[in-house]
């Protein structure tokens with residue numbers, strides 16, 4: 001995704017500066033080149049030498065050394081990049097950016113640039129929630145600065161709350177989404193369901209399944225990278241929320257349906273969730289107790305709504321493209337062909353979820369794409385790659401032709 005892209009990474013002074021080093025590694029792995037500006041305070045947390053080794057480029061810190069004719073000027077430094085990333089963005093640097101100060105190399109480069117800027121804030125929770133920081137962030141957002149994070153969590157100072165810098169993977173995802181050369185799904189709305197559902201039997205017990213949410217979350221992330229505005233309705237999972245995606249967290253199938261309908265009209269819906277087909281007919285408010293000598297209770301089930309079939313119903317609100325999954329343990333393709341017709345969706349991604357395949361919870365998936373045109377067998381791929389490929393196909397179907405292509 002980032003082949004040939006040039007990132008200017010500004011590392012300010014915060015404990016999170018150590019994460020920038022992993023970020024450089026991830027960016028370079030994706031084909032980007034990275035050049036670093038290290039502030040004076042930043043150099044107290046990471047050394048120029050380590051950044052230099054990771055970027056294979058010199059590290060820029062001193063504004064006045066750049067006034068030398070033989071050096072690259074600060075204007076050049078800021079213009080020779082496709083994107084400026086400030087990570088960690090401290091409260092102090094955000095304040096200086098908002099005020100338009102140019103009192104060191106980092107702030108001068110940020111003031112002189114005509115390139116997009118992404119900031120990954122990192123600071124103590126009270127500093128982040130302070131009215132001054134809130135106002136600075138608002139000002140910067142209005143000027144077009146993009147933000148990723150901060151996340152909630154335990155901080156270096158042992159306080160809990162928002163202020164932790166996003167993880168390197170999340171920042172890289174935000175960079176990819178900002179830099180996606182081709183954003184064929186820009187302006188398109190997408191809805192994705194992911195993960196399992198939980199159906200309460202009583203306040204402590206539930207019916208659920210082994211879905212990890214990895215495939216659905218990867219699809220939501222891939223749609224966002226191609227520019228779509230994505231709502232992800234997710235059951236309880238441990239995978240992280242994808243960057244740049246609106247996440248609605250639910251437990252039961254009924255809640256999942258309500259959240260999907262609340263998302264409103266969309267261009268494409270991808271139902272990757274493993275929705276429980278049945279729920280307890282009469283969940284109890286109190287825990288069901290064992291009665292000495294009594295037979296085990298019988299659990300009466302009631303059907304859950306079929307979200308995929310509901311979204312596929314013909315009508316003016318139907319998404320232009322509805323994609324379902326088929327989780328099968330036998331007669332995979334035949335069942336998927338039948339399921340596509342039964343549910344009324346356009347495509348079905350059929351996958352074998354027999355325990356031997358390791359699909360549920362695993363990293364890889366072997367799928368078949370079933371549509372009205374026929375069945376395509378895809379090779380075994382990482383779930384991320386299945387997502388990329390599927391979203392590429394969605395973009396082929398829904399994306400607007402680029403002007404040059406349209407003119408041909």
Ligand code: CTP
Pocket residue numbers: 193253271272273274275276277304305306307308309323324325326327328339
């Ligand atoms: N699905 C849904 N709502 C349900 C059940 C399933 O939206 N109540 C969706 C899933 O997200 C998936 C597709 O329907 O996209 C097929 O799910 P699957 O579990 O394979 O099929 P079922 O409908 O449950 O049918 P069966 O269990 O008989 O195979």
